[in-house]
Amino acid sequence: SKEKLFYGGHGIVGAQVSLGTGLAFANRYRDNNNVSLTYFGDGAANQGQVYESFNMASLWKLPVIYIIENNRYAMGTSVSRSSAETNFSHRGASFKIPGIQVDGMDVRAVKAAGDQATEWCRAGNGPIILEMQTYRYRGHSMSDPAKYRSKEEVQKMRSDHxxxxxxxxxxxxxxxxxxxxxxxxxxxxxxxxxxxxxxxxxxxxxxxxxxxxxxxx
Incomplete structure (x- = not known):
């Protein structure tokens, strides 16, 4: 929806990160004070184009918030088995991009972190990472039985968080x-x-x- 400045999702894992970075470049070029909110998951965070985007965004101080939705299991593999660095707020460290871990299950924490990140970008500081620690109750798709976690774990998240x-x-x-x-x-x-x-x-x-x-x- 161009009218609402929502540019959708993409079938290629991680592709939206480079596109979101391009939108941030366009906003900087036009000097319109807009900030690009670029969402991707813990699984997509291991894609190479993510780090090419980080490098470009940091070099050119682009107004982009990289929001990593860490649901712990990507498409079905625990982050502890697939990621050498499981603190995703640190993923921009080598590009001098700061990061914040956020309780993605608490709307107050999400709002506060979003406000802070937006102010950071609009002040001309360049990109920032928000790791939203969240959880999904169902499988990744209709064909995912989600046997890689226990029913008790899912129920506890539902009841407590x-x-x-x-x-x-x-x-x-x-x-x-x-x-x-x-x-x-x-x-x-x-x-x-x-x-x-x-x-x-x-x-x-x-x-x-x-x-x-x-x-x-």
């Missing part, structure tokens, strides 16, 4: 919202998701002529 449940508990504890109000919000969100799924699965296919939209020959 679920970000939505943490927010819900705090809101109710501080009496900022009632359970009925939160249920109403939950229903509104579920309706939005259901509408989106309905559109994706059942809306008519675009006309073949759309293949040429925004294509310059």
């Amino acid at each position: 679920d970000p939505i449940e943490q927010v819900k508990a705090r809101l109710m504890e501080k009496k900022w919202a009632t359970e009925d109000e939160l249920k109403t919000i939950d229903k509104e969100v579920r309706d939005i998701v259901a509408d989106a799924a309905e559109f994706a699965q059942n809306d008519a296919e675009p006309d073949p002529s759309e293949l040429w939209t925004d294509i310059v020959l």
Whole structure:
């Protein structure tokens, strides 16, 4: 969505990192004060183009926040078995890129780290890394049975660290919202998701002529 400045995901693992770095270069060139938020996972963090991007971003002090979503298992392999350096906030050290480890399951910590990183970039300091320590409950895909971890581990993360449940508990504890109000919000969100799924699965296919939209020959 160019309108919302959202440039999507990419099938090639780690490819979005170099593209996000290019967007940061464009923002610096245009001097528009924008910051590129470039997301990738702990698995993609081992791709070579990631470090080529780090080097370029640091050399040219590009306004880019590299957000590493560390869910501990990449596509299905524990970081302890696949990564020599498991503290992903250190991954930019040889390029003089600072990094911060963040509790990615706590919306307050994520907001604070995001604000700090954005200020860093807009001050002309160049790139910064945020390692978001998070967790996914399901397998990487429909064909992933997720047998590389125990059901007890998953359940413990759900019960002790679920970000939505943490927010819900705090809101109710501080009496900022009632359970009925939160249920109403939950229903509104579920309706939005259901509408989106309905559109994706059942809306008519675009006309073949759309293949040429925004294509310059």
